[in-house]
Structures are given as structure tokens and as C-alpha cells.
Amino acid sequence: MGGIDAVISASEHLAQGPFLHHLIQVTAHQLDALGDESCQPLYEGVLSGIRENSNHAAFASATDALTHHPALASALGHPLTRSLLSRLREALDADDDLAVALIGVEAADCLVQLTLAGITSAARLLGTMDEATEDLDALPEAMAIRLPRLLGVLDAHHPGAGLRGALERCLMLDHTCRDAAFELALGDLRQALEQNQYAPMVEQLRKTQNRLAELITLDPDRLDAHLYHTAIEAVLGLSAPDAPTRVRTAASALREVLHRYRSWRYRTHTPAWAKTRQNDVIAWSELTVVLDGAAAYLDQDDPWYAGGQSILTALLRAYTAHNTVTVLKSPTAAAAAETLVAPIIEDAFLQVEHRQRFLQHALTHDEEIRDDPAAQQLHAALLHRTKTNGCPSGQQADDQGKVRRWHQLAHQLKDDFAVFVDQTPDHLLDRLELSLRTHDDVLNNISDPKYGRLRARILRELEKSRDWIPGIADEFTALVETTIRFSYLCYDIGRKMGGSYTEYLRSRDKDGKKQKVDEALFHQHYREVLQFSALFGVVNSEVIDKAGGRVDILASFGAVQFNVECKIEEDNASETALREYVSQATEYQNTNAGFAILLALDKTVASEGAVNLFDSIWVESVLRPGEKEPCLVVIFRIPGGRENPNTLHPHPI
Numbered sequence: 001m002g003g004i005d006a007v008i009s010a011s012e013h014l015a016q017g018p019f020l021h022h023l024i025q026v027t028a029h030q031l032d033a034l035g036d037e038s039c040q041p042l043y044e045g046v047l048s049g050i051r052e053n054s055n056h057a058a059f060a061s062a063t064d065a066l067t068h069h070p071a072l073a074s075a076l077g078h079p080l081t082r083s084l085l086s087r088l089r090e091a092l093d094a095d096d097d098l099a100v101a102l103i104g105v106e107a108a109d110c111l112v113q114l115t116l117a118g119i120t121s122a123a124r125l126l127g128t129m130d131e132a133t134e135d136l137d138a139l140p141e142a143m144a145i146r147l148p149r150l151l152g153v154l155d156a157h158h159p160g161a162g163l164r165g166a167l168e169r170c171l172m173l174d175h176t177c178r179d180a181a182f183e184l185a186l187g188d189l190r191q192a193l194e195q196n197q198y199a200p201m202v203e204q205l206r207k208t209q210n211r212l213a214e215l216i217t218l219d220p221d222r223l224d225a226h227l228y229h230t231a232i233e234a235v236l237g238l239s240a241p242d243a244p245t246r247v248r249t250a251a252s253a254l255r256e257v258l259h260r261y262r263s264w265r266y267r268t269h270t271p272a273w274a275k276t277r278q279n280d281v282i283a284w285s286e287l288t289v290v291l292d293g294a295a296a297y298l299d300q301d302d303p304w305y306a307g308g309q310s311i312l313t314a315l316l317r318a319y320t321a322h323n324t325v326t327v328l329k330s331p332t333a334a335a336a337a338e339t340l341v342a343p344i345i346e347d348a349f350l351q352v353e354h355r356q357r358f359l360q361h362a363l364t365h366d367e368e369i370r371d372d373p374a375a376q377q378l379h380a381a382l383l384h385r386t387k388t389n390g391c392p393s394g395q396q397a398d399d400q401g402k403v404r405r406w407h408q409l410a411h412q413l414k415d416d417f418a419v420f421v422d423q424t425p426d427h428l429l430d431r432l433e434l435s436l437r438t439h440d441d442v443l444n445n446i447s448d449p450k451y452g453r454l455r456a457r458i459l460r461e462l463e464k465s466r467d468w469i470p471g472i473a474d475e476f477t478a479l480v481e482t483t484i485r486f487s488y489l490c491y492d493i494g495r496k497m498g499g500s501y502t503e504y505l506r507s508r509d510k511d512g513k514k515q516k517v518d519e520a521l522f523h524q525h526y527r528e529v530l531q532f533s534a535l536f537g538v539v540n541s542e543v544i545d546k547a548g549g550r551v552d553i554l555a556s557f558g559a560v561q562f563n564v565e566c567k568i569e570e571d572n573a574s575e576t577a578l579r580e581y582v583s584q585a586t587e588y589q590n591t592n593a594g595f596a597i598l599l600a601l602d603k604t605v606a607s608e609g610a611v612n613l614f615d616s617i618w619v620e621s622v623l624r625p626g627e628k629e630p631c632l633v634v635i636f637r638i639p640g641g642r643e644n645p646n647t648l649h650p651h652p653i
Contacts, residue, residue, distance in 0.1 A: 004030065004038075011045030020049040021061040028069035036075055043076060050083040056102045059087075063110035067117075074119050081120045084111050088128055091143060101143040108132075112150050113273055116157060126154060126161045133166040136173055145175050152183025153273045156190065178219050185211040189228065193336040199410055201339055202239075205232055220449040223261045224281065230254040231284035234291050238298070238318075239344050241434040247295035251288045258285050287325045291341070294318035298348050309369070312362055316374040319345040323374075346381055356382060409433055454614050455481065458634060461619040465594055465632055472593045475557040478535065480634055483564070483597055484617065486529045490638045491613050504601065507643045522601050522640070523552055523566050530555075551588055563588040564597040568640070573602035578635055579620055586622045586631040594631040601640040609648045610639030 007014070007026050014023040027042040053059050066073050066080075073080060084107040091104020108129065114120045129151055136144050148170045155163040164187060170180035185208055192204035212229040215222055230253045237246030261281065270278065293314040322337035349355045359379060362369040369375050409432060410417045421429060458480060462468060493502055504521045523541065530539045535555060543551040553564035565585040569578065578600050585596040598620075602610070610616075616637035623630035 008041045008045075011042060012048065015045045015049030016053055018055055018058045020046075020053050020055075020058045021065040023049065024062055024065040024069065024072065028065075028072040031072055031075060039075070046072075047076065047079050047083055050080065051086065054099060054103070056099045056106070059103045060106045063106050066110060067113045070114075070117050070119055073114055073117075081111070081114075081124070084108075085124055085128055088132070092132055092139070094140065094143070095138075096140070098140055098142060101140040105143045105146045108150055109146070109271065112153055113271065116153070116273055122154070122158055122161075126158060126163065129154060130161075130163060130166045133169045136169060136176065141175050144170075144173065145179070148176050148179035148183050149274075152179075152186060155183065155187055159187075159190070178215060178222065181211065181215045181218070182222070182225055185215065185225070185228065189232075196335060196339065198339055198343070201336065202236065205236060208232060209236070217449045217452045223257055223264060224277075226257045227254060227261060227281050227284065230257065231288050234288040235340055238291050238295055238341060241430050243295045243298045247288075247292050251292035254285055254288050258282075283325055287321055290317050290321050290325060294345065298344070309362070309366065312359065312369065312375070315345050315348070316372065316378065319378050320374040342381075345378065346385060349378070349382055350385060450614060451484070454617065455484065458617065458619060462595065462632055462634075466629055467594045471557075472560055472595070475555075475560055476562055476593070476595045479555050479562055479564075479597065482530060482533045482535055483526075483599070483634075483636055485533075486526055487613055487617065487636050487638060489529065490525075491610075504640045505638075505642060507641050522568065522599070522638075526564070526566065526599060527553060549584070549588070561592050562595055562597065564599060566599045566601070568601045568603060570603045573600060573604045573637060575618065575635075578637065582620050582622050582633040582635070583624075585633050586624070589631055594629055596631065596633045598633050598635045600635060600637050602637050603641045605639045605642050607643060607648060608650065609645070610642060611637070 004026075007023070011023060014020060023042070024046055027039055027046055030042060031039045049062060050059075053062070063084075087107040088104045088111070091101045091107075094100040094104065108125075111120060111125045115122045115125055129147070132139070132147060133151070136147075139147075148167060151163050151166050151170070154161070155167065164184065167180045167184050167187075170176040171184075188204065188208040188211060192201055192208055195201035195204060209229055209232045212225045212232075215225045216229060219225070230250045234247050234250035234254065237243055237250055240246050258281070265278070294317065297311045297315060319342050321341055322334035325337075349359060359375065359382075363375055363379055364370070409420070409429065413420055459477065462473075462476070462480075490502075490505055493505060502521075502525060504525070527539065527541050530536070530553070538556050540554045540556065541552065543554045551563045552566045555562045555564070563585060565581065565588075567578075567581050571577075578598070581598055581600065582596075585598050589596050602616075616639075618635055620633045620635055621630040622633060
């Protein structure tokens with residue numbers, strides 16, 4: 001660049017143009033080579049560029065250069081901090097000036113990195129960042145969208161600064177709510193890992209998992225949320241009666257998501273503050289693999305007849321996970337491993353006597369195990385707990401081992417838990433715990449993100465009715481959910497599945513013969529699905545003399561009844577056309593709750609294929625003259641007489 005004298009003479013030009021980052025690099029090189037005194041003439045040029053440069057690209061590359069030269073940033077001191085804060089505050093009043101707003105958020109990013117490196121004080125930055133979220137609507141979207149991540153990073157390092165309130169304000173806007181929800185979930189996770197007892201730690205982890213689940217429902221492609229959600233599931237699943245299945249499923253899901261996450265992150269720029277987060281993701285996946293290896297051998301019926309040493313090694317790895325997994329090296333996280341994982345391994349030995357004998361034999365005769373610190377630590381812990389509890393199989397009611405083994409029951413029963421477990425045999429407690437978890441699993445499995453969004457949309461519309469009261473709401477919800485599952489079945493059923501009940505869904509069989517498509521088959525299939533559901537005892541079909549007519553399907557929950565009207569439409573299955581059928585369904589509800597269902601078999605499916613399921617379920621509000629409260633009819637459009645997907649072609653544009 002012509003030497004130091006040439007750079008000094010052109011410093012103002014370099015500072016105000018696209019070459020500001022070159023000026024910073026030269027100054028940093030001069031500082032390293034000749035010391036602070038020789039750089040004094042260059043410092044003012046750098047600070048001038050930080051204060052006044054109006055080119056966003058130039059400013060972004062300049063702040064990036066500053067974070068790569070912390071010695072220079074430290075030498076610039078308070079004037080640099082003031083200049084960056086000034087650019088951030090200017091952005092808060094930028095209105096429609098996008099360049100000023102983007103420069104402001106680059107300044108915030110730089111300040112965050114300098115704060116984490118200990119170069120600048122956090123106090124003024126924390127206050128300014130909180131101020132930035134007071135009126136998010138006034139900020140340009142390109143600026144606001146980057147704030148939640150920076151707030152989350154600062155909240156992680158300064159948890160008492162009140163930035164969770166700022167993150168919660170970010171939940172109000174569509175373009176900031178996803179990142180804000182993720183940062184709040186990470187904050188919940190940190191709070192969970194700071195607990196020093198099993199029950200509160202598990203409860204906080206479940207809150208974290210629920211927040212992540214809500215985010216995944218909102219944004220199914222949110223890979224980082226999937227990673228943390230499945231990792232927490234693996235940790236919590238280790239204490240479940242069905243631990244081998246639960247942890248194995250979580251580990252498999254995490255491996256798949258991690259592969260996608262790595263592909264997505266491949267060769268992308270990672271800010272310095274985000275690298276520790278990526279390390280955490282990898283470490284959580286490593287912990288899940290360790291737990292997966294151990295969970296396979298926690299079953300009380302596992303005899304250990306074969307592969308005993310490898311089984312013991314897997315359990316010991318999990319027992320000392322805080323020494324082997326990256327994320328568990330910090331004191332807080334290490335305590336979490338000792339609280340959540342280690343006691344479960346101990347319980348596995350205490351509950352089955354032959355495992356203790358196997359460990360004792362290995363410590364006596366196996367050279368590899370004899371000198372293993374983990375095996376020695378486990379043996380000492382077992383001896384201590386045996387002496388403390390007297391008999392390992394007869395734990396006292398206040399023993400935390402019970403809370404670890406049946407924490408779902410502890411969560412449900414709260415203060416009554418100690419008395420309950422003292423009076424209930426262990427095998428009954430295990431059956432209850434397994435029943436609770438199995439029910440949760442079923443609900444989680446069916447509540448995939450799009451299903452959850454569909455269900456929530458339907459229920460939001462139904463809740464507007466004054467009839468949505470106890471004794472009616474839950475019952476109609478059960479009928480609607482079963483009918484949604486029927487719709488899933490109809491959409492996904494194969495050409496050779498379902499037998500004669502499902503002929504109406506296909507156009508031709510393998511022999512090319514026309515399939516039978518009539519209303520009776522449609523009724524029969526739906527009724528059979530209801531009969532094999534939890535509603536099998538409340539469903540009647542072809543109910544005559546009801547409001548002067550015949551009801552196709554009638555679900556009777558005591559005095560509360562709902563009718564399901566089944567129709568076949570051969571000419572026009574649009575929403576407008578199907579609206580003509582709702583009056584009949586409404587008529588049958590004249591003396592009962594204002595809810596009904598209309599099932600419409602769409603025989604108008606063309607060569608372009610059927611409309612997707614999520615656009616084929618909606619609610620119609622029917623308010624007839626003289627009525628004050630509408631009847632709400634949920635319409636399900638089922639495609640019938642469909643062609644083979646191989647023969648479909650796109651609609652001409």
C-alpha cells in the first residue's frame with residue numbers, strides 16, 4: 001500500500017470508503033510489529049471510519065476485521081465502544097433508512113463479540129439492546145431479525161440483566177418470534193442444568209422440551225430446535241421403564257437431524273459467538289450416543305449372559321459422562337450429568353443383584369476393569385447407598401431413587417407422592433409409569449407439526465361457539481380427531497390395502513376393471529374406523545326417525561349427541577358447492593349441541609390429482625333465520641375414485 005506514510009496520508013480516504021477493513025488490517029499489523037506508539041496516527045482514521053462510514057458492506061467487513069484483531073480493539077478502548085454504541089443508537093431511529101439500520105446491527109454484533117472476549121464492558125450494551133426491543137415494529141425487518149440471537153447470547157453470559165423480557169417482546173413479531181423462542185428455550189435449558197435435585201431438573205427440562213416442541217410445530221424445518229429436543233428426549237428417556245426403546249428412537253432421530261444440520265452449515269460463515277453453540281450441539285449428540293449404548297442394558301430382565309464386559313463398559317461410559325462428553329465439562333453441566341444419569345446407572349445395579357456380583361467379579365478378576373476409575377467410583381457409590389438405605393430393594397418412601405424411576409408419578413401426585421409409593425408395590429408403580437409414558441408417546445407421535453397446526457386451527461374456530469362447554473367440547477374434539485385420522489387413512493391407503501371397504505377410494509383395480517364407488521361402502525368404512533377407535537361404544541349408524549329423517553352416523557355421549565352426514569359429490573366438490581349439504585347436518589342438531597360433521601366423498605378428482613388433506617378440512621358456520629347462535633359443521637372432503645398417481649400430470653398453466 002505504499003508504506004506507512006502513504007497509508008497515514010490516505011487514512012481519511014480509506015476510512016470513508018470501501019477499504020476501511022484494509023486500514024484496520026494495516027493498523028493491526030503495525031501494532032503487532034512496532035507497538036502502540038507507532039499506530040497513533042492511524043487510530044483516528046480507524047475511529048473516524050467506525051463513526052462515519054455509511055457503506056454497509058464496508059462497515060460489516062470492518063467490524064469483522066476488528067473482531068479478528070482483539071489487540072487493536074483493546075488498544076482503541078472506550079472511543080471504539082462509544083462509536084459502535086452511537087451507530088447502534090442511530091439505527092434505532094433509522095425509520096426507512098436500511099443502510100443505517102444494517103450498520104447499527106453490525107455494530108451490535110461487533111460489540112457482542114468484543115464483550116464476550118472481555119475487551120469492552122457489557123453494561124452499556126445490555127441497556128441499549130434492551131432499549132432496541134421496546135418498539136420492534138419501528139425497526140426495519142432486516143435489523144430486527146438479527147436481534148434475538150444477539151440478545152440470547154448476551155442473556156447466556158449475563159443472566160441477571162433482564163434480557164428475557166426483551167426476548168419475550170420479540171415473540172410478538174412473525175420475523176423475530178422463531179429465533180426468540182429458540183433463545184428462550186436455551187435459557188430454560190440453562191436453568192434446568194443449574195438445578196441440584198432430580199425432580200426440579202426434570203420438570204424444567206420438560207418445560208424446555210415443550211417450548212422447543214411449540215417452535216418445531218411453528219417451524220418444522222428448525223434443525224437446531226430438533227437437535228436439542230431429541231437430545232433432551234434421550235436424557236429424560238434414560239429413566240423411563242421403556243428406556244431402551246425411547247433412547248434408541250431419540251438417538252436415531254438425532255443422528256438424522258445432525259446429518260442435515262451439518263450439510264446445511266457446510267462452508268457457511270459462523271460468527272465467533274456461535275461457535276460454542278455448534279460445539280454444544282455436537283456434544284449433546286455425543287451424549288445421546290453414550291446414553292443409547294447404556295440404555296440397551298438397563299432392562300431388569302437383561303441376564304448379561306453374553307457380552308458382559310462390553311455391557312459393563314457401556315454403562316460405565318454413561319456413568320462418567322461428565323468426564324467424557326464435551327458439553328458436560330463445565331461445573332454446572334457436570335452436576336447435571338451426576339444428577340440425571342449417574343444415579344440411574346446406580347439404580348440399575350441396586351435393583352438387580354446379579355449385576356452387583358458381576359461388577360464385583362470384574363473388579364477382582366478383569367485387568368481392564370480393575371484399574372478403571374469409573375468402575376471403582378460406581379462400586380464405592382453402590383456400597384455407600386447400600387449402607388445408607390439398609391436393603392437396596394427396600395428403598396424408603398423419601399428415597400430420591402423413586403423420584404428418578406417414577407418422576408411422571410411424582411409430577412402428577414406432588415405432595416402425595418411419598419405416601420403413595422410407600423403403599424404401592426414397585427411392579428404396580430412401573431406399570432403405571434409405563435402407561436403414562438405410552439399415552440404421552442402416542443399423543444406426541446400423532447401430533448406431527450402439520451397435524452398440530454390443522455387441529456389447532458379447527459379447535460380455534462369451534463371454541464368461538466357458546467356451546468363449547470364442559471361435557472360437549474371434549475366429546476366433540478374426540479370425534480373430530482378420530483375423523484381426522486380417518487382422513488389420513490383414506491389419503492394414504494394403498495391400492496392393495498383395505499380390501500372391499502376401500503374400493504370407493506380407487507378408480508381401477510389391477511385388472512383394469514372399474515371399482516365400485518357407492519355411498520354404502522363410504523359409510524361402512526367410516527363406521528368401521530370409529531368402531532376400532534375409543535368411540536366404539538357410542539357410535540350408531542342408520543339411525544331412523546331423527547328430526548324426521550335418517551342419520552348416517554350418530555355418536556351419543558349420554559345426552560349429548562353429534563351426527564355425521566356422509567355424502568357423495570360427483571359434479572362439484574368445491575367449498576362453495578359442499579356448503580349446500582350443511583343444512584341437513586344442522587337440522588339433526590336442532591335439539592342438541594351446535595356441532596356436526598359432514599363427510600363428503602369427492603368423485604370429481606381429475607387427472608391432476610386430489611386437493612391435499614390440509615386444504616380439505618374446514619369449518620362452516622350455519623346461522624339460519626330466527627337463530628341467534630350458529631351451528632358449526634366440520635367438513636371433511638375425502639377424494640374417491642382416484643387414478644393411479646403414476647398417470648397424473650400437472651395442470652396446464
